[in-house]
Amino acid sequence: MNIETPTAKLTPNDYASDQELRWCPGCGDYAIIKGVHKALADLQLPLEKTVFISGIGCAARFPYYMATYGFHTIHGRAPAIATGTKLANPELDVWVVMGDGDCLSIGGNHTLHAIRRNVDLQLLMFNNEIYGLTKGQYSPTSKVGTRSPSTPQGSIDSPVNACVFALGAGGRFVARTVDTNLKHLPEVLKSAHAHKGASFVEILQNCIVYNDGVFNDITDKTVASDRQIMVEHGKPLVFGKDGKKGLRLKPGLFELEVVTVGENGITDKDILVHDQKNKILATMLASMEDAPFPVAMGVLYCNPAEISYEAAVWKQTAEIVAKAGEVDLNKMLRRGNTWTAA
């Protein structure tokens, strides 16, 4: 076991444990951990106050490779365990790492309630749209028709959109990024960290062995600029090589449409401006999946509550304790009716 001692300034490498990474060569997880190291170094998070908690899966091996505290738990339960850890010690900075199956299949209920309660956790979901560690079965995020060992003739059930689900669960911070975008990913993680409450981040991740290239139609250099829109609060929702494409509300309807500035009378003013506090807009953005729509990347929604769950619990307890004043276990046992036998 390696004993790290905090140095003056922590570099990204200081956040890496001494354990050799065991992901498949070329796995998107390699890029993600790089991005995480960078984000943590940018924030200079103290190693001993940072905890990574994961479920089971390839993604969930993450904690072993971090020089922070880490807990590799059981499949689907990381958000529940992290809730207990955060409630027990709000001082800790708790990051939860889950695969799409971990987070939305077996873990769906805990993810829902961690989000609903608004526990101050960073909930990172590595979405490779497949079960990696169990050798490639389809997952709840797999596209319809996915052929996998458990669906040799193609999957039938429609996938869940992780960000839309998180918003429906009452999420107050919902964001999306891509494994290999090492400029974007650390920034999103830092925003997630800044948000006090449950921060849900979907990270599109390529599984080179069982689902290679599933995101190519979005991430491939040739198409990325047309198929991704980088949303930023207060900035117009534009995309495309030359940034001329944009999103606007179909007149009179609750529907977005893709328009091009300069074409049939569209001007900059027609383009929507991103408001990260608007849940309905966030829902629309999160829902965009198929061309001609781009897939929305960045902080789709960030609308912090007055107080996060664990903070509120500690506040209430503090009030109760104050009200109770001096307590004593012997008094506790003697509250109410008692009598004395001589």
Place this chain on the structure above:
Amino acid sequence: MNIETPTAKLTPNDYASDQELRWCPGCGDYAIIKGVHKALADLQLPLEKTVFISGIGCAARFPYYMATYGFHTIHGRAPAIATGTKLANPELDVWVVMGDGDCLSIGGNHTLHAIRRNVDLQLLMFNNEIYGLTKGQYSPTSKVGTRSPSTPQGSIDSPVNACVFALGAGGRFVARTVDTNLKHLPEVLKSAHAHKGASFVEILQNCIVYNDGVFNDITDKTVASDRQIMVEHGKPLVFGKDGKKGLRLKPGLFELEVVTVGENGITDKDILVHDQKNKILATMLASMEDAPFPVAMGVLYCNPAEISYEAAVWKQTAEIVAKAGEVDLNKMLRRGNTWTAA
């Protein structure tokens, strides 16, 4: 065990079993079962082809009181069991009865996936915002500050909005009604039944013992018309005693506002018309909770898929079977490399 034999025309009472109802006197469940009997009688559903599957809770006692087939299962798992039943025999008309805890607390994951997969089930959630059968602990739908045996100083976590959750889960039929509205409830149930796929119905239900009057501010005769809006596809979204109040989109914003026709220049044209196929509108309507907004009742969203999950499964299997042609178990065992020992 009573043996019912289908008669020419079934009356609502024909759907009642011979078992005495064991809910508390005055419980909203009495009204609901009346409404269910009426809906089934209106549809003349054959008793032997109808199955009620429930979890555990006061609500979940429902099947015992129906003259149909019934399965009172375990807490939170009714959607999963119903999925198996429907997959095994799509001919059956499967209704799932759950309390709010059953459906959204312990059962949240199964509800999510039954909805996502779009299994042709009627998912009825009796929402009394409390755990009835376990004597009154708060539930995931309880308002913040709910004092209960497990939260003596008031609950802290923000509740989940059942209909918004169902929409976020990818629900294609989402509706809401009230236990005591015996005109409205059967109609909503009939629409749910008509929808081929997962139909989620939230039924506000009064628990007279542990949460009495929690919906009074919506259901009380004196306020009902101002605090409830009965949405109907293609009809303007109006409410209020004189039907003069209405909903419109705040100009240029993604927000609804309550307006009054005739006041400061508002005319009928300004009022939104309900489009049950518009998910964003449905999300906005489902989200309305606090005055001045009314709570939306009726079919908020109904946008059927081409085919429901179990139907697609059977279709795919039929294709595979057809492709395979004559099958024979002895052939199955001899597929691939074999050799003969003399």
Place this chain on the structure above:
Amino acid sequence: MATKLAESERSEPRRRSLESVVIRFAGDSGDGMQLTGTQFTQTTALMGNDIATFPDFPAEIRAPAGTTFGVSAFQINFASYDIMTPGDAPDVLVAMNPAALKVHLKDVPKGGTVLVNTGAFNERNLQKAGYKANPLEDNTLTDHRLIAVDMSKLTLKAVEPLGLNQRDGLRCKNVWALGLMLWMYGRDREPAIKWIKGRFTKEPKIADANIAALNAGHAYGETAEISGSMTAFAVAKAKSVPGVYRAVTGTEAIAWGLVVGAQKAGLKLFLGSYPITPASALLHTLANLKPYGVTTFQAEDEISAVCSAIGASYAGQLGITSSSGPGVALKTEAIGLAFATELPLIVVNNQRGGPSTGLPTKTEQSDLYQSVFGRNADTPLPVVATCTAGDCFYTAIEAVRIASKYMTPVILLTDGYLANAAEPWLIPNVDDIPDFKVTFRTDPEGFHPYLRDEKTLARNWAVPGTPGLMHRIGGIEKDYDTGHISYESDNHHRMTKVRAERVANIANDIPLQTVAHGTERGKLAVVGWGSTFGAINQAVRRSREAGLDVSHIHIRHIFPLPRNLGELLKGYDKVLVPEMNNGQLVTLLRATYLVDCESMTQISGQPYKVTDLEAAIRARVEK
């Protein structure tokens, strides 16, 4: 238990003195029988009698009025001597309606007293209860002392001045009955009146009405007595160890035990739980003890409940989770994680009737198999079981000691009967209880997370937040010497053995098995565990008084078993193991000691009757 009558000088004039009485209050779920019983209990306890109670209610919250399945009952046994059970049969049955009479009359022995509220014996109720004819008028009760009173009418009359509506007025009739019973056994009204005032502070009118009803019931007794139609009794104080006492239920005692235990370990207490009958009461009780370093978390399900507790233990608190059989079943996989990561965790299982939903409000002790064997892989866990309401306090502390000292999940077994039953409890001085402070690892020198204490074999506990001790743990097998994950075959064998040895060693750190009553060898040992303690002990006492060679062994540490138990059992010709299940502890004893223990079973959701146990004993030692 037969009621012994005898003139006695101790009792005030005109009261016939009894040594013990068993009263059963029975009525509709809505009639408030549980409250009535609880009040009578409180008062009786305050008067220094020994008491034992047995609440028995339906699974429905408020089943329809007048139905037999809606009947709720509360039995109390109080005496001037040391009693251990709520009594086999009631001396007095208070039946608030025909259904209550229908359900409970069969338990009242010949000559027993039956007090009925004639006001409820109308056509509809009689028919709902399934009576063809009115049992008060035919010869149904010829063998009993019937006291027929129209409590409904008298109650309404009593509360009339307060101008309540009929419904609220009638609500007070249970208190009227309480008043009469208080008179009949010479108990003060003060505690009850105090309680009524406290309960209805917000509705003074209701409070007054209840007090009026209470007094009316009491007065009715006095006048009736003068007219000679009723007799008053007295039950003298029980002689008990000097000290301060209170009435306590198993649930309260467990809650307090856990709080005291956590404090002795120097840990904050975290309860992650999901409501379930009859375990919810522990969540409710601890939720009111936040000032004592307690956090309670109502999780979305049992899995989240146990996982949040594991997360809290990981962070350095004492993680506890509580449920009943079906809920504990859901926690199985996570308990395996706590075992593999060697974190302290207490799983309180408040057993109820099974399988599946079973009989949620009835008691049973059928989760021993699940507790001892019910996990995948080689996952032995310490299991301790409570035996009386008061013992719940000490067994809970023992569970905390083992969990925190040995870094292991511990299963704490109790049951629905103990959870609700009340008994007088000699309140200990907390300062006299030895503490067992946990020391967290802080020294980075040579640290790895699976370094073990030579003696206990417990791994060192380094809590997140500690500088220099950053490490990772998880459910994958780890290397014995470095704590890193390891798939190496010999290492897995070694780790499996050390995990098992760690738990087995606890046998050296618990008291040797003693004999609860009787001798260390002989013809017959009756071996029990859990809430059957009182009934077995009582039965063995009586059998020995009757000259039978029988002894009582009560096992608190189910796993590991006490070192000397095998030798002890071999000292008897026969071993009988009565359980409220289909035979579970008996399997463990036979496998461990190859002793031919005989199983005796009662799976009725009801506590054992002393007489049934006496018969079983006699059948085995006589001739």
Place this chain on the structure above:
Amino acid sequence: MATKLAESERSEPRRRSLESVVIRFAGDSGDGMQLTGTQFTQTTALMGNDIATFPDFPAEIRAPAGTTFGVSAFQINFASYDIMTPGDAPDVLVAMNPAALKVHLKDVPKGGTVLVNTGAFNERNLQKAGYKANPLEDNTLTDHRLIAVDMSKLTLKAVEPLGLNQRDGLRCKNVWALGLMLWMYGRDREPAIKWIKGRFTKEPKIADANIAALNAGHAYGETAEISGSMTAFAVAKAKSVPGVYRAVTGTEAIAWGLVVGAQKAGLKLFLGSYPITPASALLHTLANLKPYGVTTFQAEDEISAVCSAIGASYAGQLGITSSSGPGVALKTEAIGLAFATELPLIVVNNQRGGPSTGLPTKTEQSDLYQSVFGRNADTPLPVVATCTAGDCFYTAIEAVRIASKYMTPVILLTDGYLANAAEPWLIPNVDDIPDFKVTFRTDPEGFHPYLRDEKTLARNWAVPGTPGLMHRIGGIEKDYDTGHISYESDNHHRMTKVRAERVANIANDIPLQTVAHGTERGKLAVVGWGSTFGAINQAVRRSREAGLDVSHIHIRHIFPLPRNLGELLKGYDKVLVPEMNNGQLVTLLRATYLVDCESMTQISGQPYKVTDLEAAIRARVEK
């Protein structure tokens, strides 16, 4: 197993004949060792040798190249006689890189052959493997027959004409090694070539490259032999029962057994499952058998998986769910519901190393406790265990028979070793297997859902959709006579007893326990269950050949146990129970029969070695 050398007339000239050989292929997870081994197995099976295999791979999908924890291995034992295990130690180790050599050399006995790919023995790989010096150059291998070949280079040369890039070219080196091994033991290349073509239909270039590599490896052997640097061997056909054979793995056999069983019961098969290693393969296999009346459903978690299966059984299909220990743990509560509602259900537990996540890809048989005892309340279930790949077929059918005839969940135990291991299998004629058709209730006359068959005590099965039989079932206790919910105490006792009796009675409907090898009484009985069958049987045979008085008893029906087992065990002076766990069956046997069975444990994630068992036997019967 020592390799016996001997000139033999049966063998073609120039090939030295062997009776049995153990080859172990070892390389990077990415090197395709499992495919290589499987192909060698298929070919060898086709040539009529008896075979047994043991795949052994890491939990990571593709751990980084060159690391020791990334090494994947496949061992095959083939012979001209009846073998039952993959062999204790390899005669030939094929090491594709230094890490493979590092991990596996220790298992190769003195004089054993080691074939290494020198092309992978570069600085980086040596260091990754933790070699200070190159083991090919120092005296690491002096005790072994080293065959050092630069397979990388030769493979690239062979595929050069096809113009693949370096990476794809090197991918073929495992096939080159396969070619050489095929030559060395005189196996045809045809099956392998056929398989290659089938596998790469879409990439003909890759196919050709692999074929080229295969032929090159083969040719290398021939030329090397001429130069005298290598010897070719022959292993004659094994004499086996006449009939049609195939190679089968436990997973395939279970899948086919369940399908055939369902057809014999006249039910459609529904599998509700959630992926987990090593159980997923059953889901995959059944997903490809839809034409045979199979529906497979990948649920969102294990709870949904078992619940969907229960829902399917409720609707009249045969509900099956499959998982491994941790997943089965999650199913516990729902299994209780299936037990309480008395619905047929098969729970396939493919055991793996635990506790918790443990050693997911290693084998273990540590879920016996969970299977027999691991539920809340009194919930006894039939438990059957498979013992060989071929036996999986018949045991699966037996599980279906019991579940459908007795209306109960059945636990079918297998393990990771059996799931993946392959053996030759005499394919039965399905028509010869007796059927056990289920009859659904259709007659409303006197129906209630808990009406029982006098003989089996199974309740009648009325399926939704049946006119006139509408009824409700659930987890709450029900009345014995009406099927309505009942909290009545005597009824609960009665129901608990009848549920237990129903399962206990199955003992009268299963074969009596026989002796797998040896005599019905004697000095020592070695009692096993599950996949240790082959090793124990082999060890007992050899010990008896060596003149020791020892017999082998193999238990297939774990619960209820065969009626005569107790008597049988009492016929031996000693009983030894070897298990791949910390001692579980031994507890059940001791408790049931009070026989002093001795536990022998190996919890290493590896199958037993025959020699270790022989030693254990000798230690107990000699002197």
